[in-house]
Amino acid sequence: MNYLFTPSSEPIEYDECGQLYSHDTFIHIKRSMDVFVLILLCNGTLFIAQNQNLYELHPNQYVILFPGQEHYGYLPSTPGLSYYWCHFRFKNNEYEIISEQAAKSIVHKNTDKSAVNFTGYLLPETGTMYNADKPSLIFRLLMDLSQQNYFSKYQGNYALSLLILEIMNETLFNSENGIMNKTAYNVKEIEEWIHANCITKLSVHDVALHFGYNVNYLSSLFKRHTGYSLNKYIYISRISIAKQMLLNSSDPIKKIAINSGFSDEKQFMKTFKKTENMTPSQYRNLYYKKHFSPQLR
Structure with a gap:
């Protein structure tokens, strides 16, 4: 490359x-x-x-x-x-x-x-x-x-x-x-895997099982290198995916909540407001589809 x-x-x-x-x-x-x-x-x-x-x-x-x-x-x-x-x-x-x-x-x-x-x-x-x-x-x-x-x-x-x-x-x-040293690279690999799989019903136990770690050891290692608990990082990843959907689709909030891995709209709304200090609708209204163009560039 x-x-x-x-x-x-x-x-x-x-x-x-x-x-x-x-x-x-x-x-x-x-x-x-x-x-x-x-x-x-x-x-x-x-x-x-x-x-x-x-x-x-x-x-x-x-x-x-x-x-x-x-x-x-x-x-x-x-x-x-x-x-x-x-x-x-x-x-x-x-x-x-x-x-x-x-x-x-x-x-x-x-x-x-x-x-x-x-x-x-x-x-x-x-x-x-x-x-x-x-x-x-x-x-x-x-x-x-x-x-x-x-x-x-x-x-x-x-x-x-x-x-x-x-x-x-x-x-x-x-x-x-x-x-990065080998440990930090392994942690980054875990971050990427969580981001790719967080739209499923993903738990901390699932992450530890996939990578062959003890749950407590992995939780401690992950927080030491990222500053986040594994559970919080799963939610952060879901919010990141939801923000992309809000910016680039006209899907209703309820559909975005489910498609980004949340169990229901209420949980999504509560987590989004806590993370972003605004509601999903407010976020969408700030940025959504202002500049779509069919022109080639």
Whole structure:
């Protein structure tokens, strides 16, 4: 896999962004551009190729399309496809497309026992956001800012830089690249598994059984590394999934409650209000579908 790297700590230069929503079968046109394109999937499956690399993107997965490299859809997507997109540049075109080995070398050279200390931006060509609610909110902030009369490109640059850093932080942290010790990596694997399975009737006992740990030992280990109890993290993961549904569907609250793993609407409403300091309806009204566009970007 290729990585995008720039040593520059300057804000990334924002060009434009939006959200595509297709009511019909969709296939991306063949083209190359003079800017980077970031795509983050919301709903459906996007089949897109860059040069000879074929990508099948599912919700919460992203890809970066490089300037001057041809990209195109290689299979049609079914109706209901939705994704965020953003075009951007680096100041003075100061960037490199490097190999995974070179990326790991950069990380190792700039990592001490507790943190990565290099400045700049480093992220893989494609990856999965296990907690995609923050990137989704930043995308919507970007779209809101760009439609305001007093919008400044500086605002866009800093908001976009925050988005890229959020993606970078999660993809580096979720990668087995030497940043974490073995125990911390195992804990991260448990987090990912919980997030993938929390819509079922998942319990702390189920998690411990799956990973072969004693319940008390795993509970202590998990809280020491994450700051959350296992039970609380299960609920946090369900809320994260529910927030994506609130942002990207018109489903009623009751259906979202069940589909995100809660036993009923009342439990969902109570947990959401406690976690987010607002009701699900208030959250949806703040951000829901303001910028859907059928246009290709």
